[in-house]
Amino acid sequence: MNAQLLERAIAGISDPDYPAAFDAPLRASFAGGCARRIGYQLRNEPATNPLTHVSILAFNIGSAVHLVVQAALQRLYPDGEAEAEGGLIALGSAICPWDPSDDGGEPTIGCHADFFYGSDALPTVVEIKSMQPYAFNKAKEEGVQEHHLLQAGLAGLALGAEYLELVYVNKSQGQIAVYRFHPSAWRAKATQEAIRLARVYELHTEGELAPPMDPERKVWQCKFCPWLAVCTEAGN
Numbered sequence: 001m002n003a004q005l006l007e008r009a010i011a012g013i014s015d016p017d018y019p020a021a022f023d024a025p026l027r028a029s030f031a032g033g034c035a036r037r038i039g040y041q042l043r044n045e046p047a048t049n050p051l052t053h054v055s056i057l058a059f060n061i062g063s064a065v066h067l068v069v070q071a072a073l074q075r076l077y078p079d080g081e082a083e084a085e086g087g088l089i090a091l092g093s094a095i096c097p098w099d100p101s102d103d104g105g106e107p108t109i110g111c112h113a114d115f116f117y118g119s120d121a122l123p124t125v126v127e128i129k130s131m132q133p134y135a136f137n138k139a140k141e142e143g144v145q146e147h148h149l150l151q152a153g154l155a156g157l158a159l160g161a162e163y164l165e166l167v168y169v170n171k172s173q174g175q176i177a178v179y180r181f182h183p184s185a186w187r188a189k190a191t192q193e194a195i196r197l198a199r200v201y202e203l204h205t206e207g208e209l210a211p212p213m214d215p216e217r218k219v220w221q222c223k224f225c226p227w228l229a230v231c232t233e234a235g236n
């Protein structure tokens, strides 16, 4: 065996694709994402640019960090819940929390909050993100990444949260930062994002694909997109 052989074997391990909460077509982690990429995912389009062993290792390191932080949160908040599930349903142009006991339809967006606590006082959704030092330090100066806030916000809407907390972990140096958000900072923009995602799903059901996020395909999302080649071939 040599290193290249092992790297290829790691690259062959597919990205663990956890089912969306309640088997909804959309998931909260799509927040802020390219509409065309979401369309490809909904179509089960075969990946033309599969993940490398580097991405798969990074993903699994991130998953391990999640588990440690979730265990620590459970110690701090014994009544809290890791991987709390919630759903959102699109009703016309409105977005509402989905009630599993209600037989009025299936959820459009399934959400797994990394942690949910304070349900009888100040219900709070916690989203954990592990990152490299550069991104961690950048957030300290410029604030959190918008798509992280939107992802947490979708779970917040689904679970009836008041506050959101983003836990950023510098996975190389072990530093932690917690950013807490009042409803005025997230609820309206999360609602808009849920409406956008529901529209992407509607396009999918009509057999259409949204335009690319960047016609030049130079944004970082394109660089790591599993459908870069097919998207480029499809044009704009």
Ligand code: SF4
Pocket: 034, 035, 036, 037, 040, 211, 212, 213, 214, 217, 221, 222, 223, 225, 226, 227, 228, 229, 231, 232
């Ligand atoms: S290559 Fe870029 S524009 Fe095309 S689907 Fe992927 S992220 Fe979207």
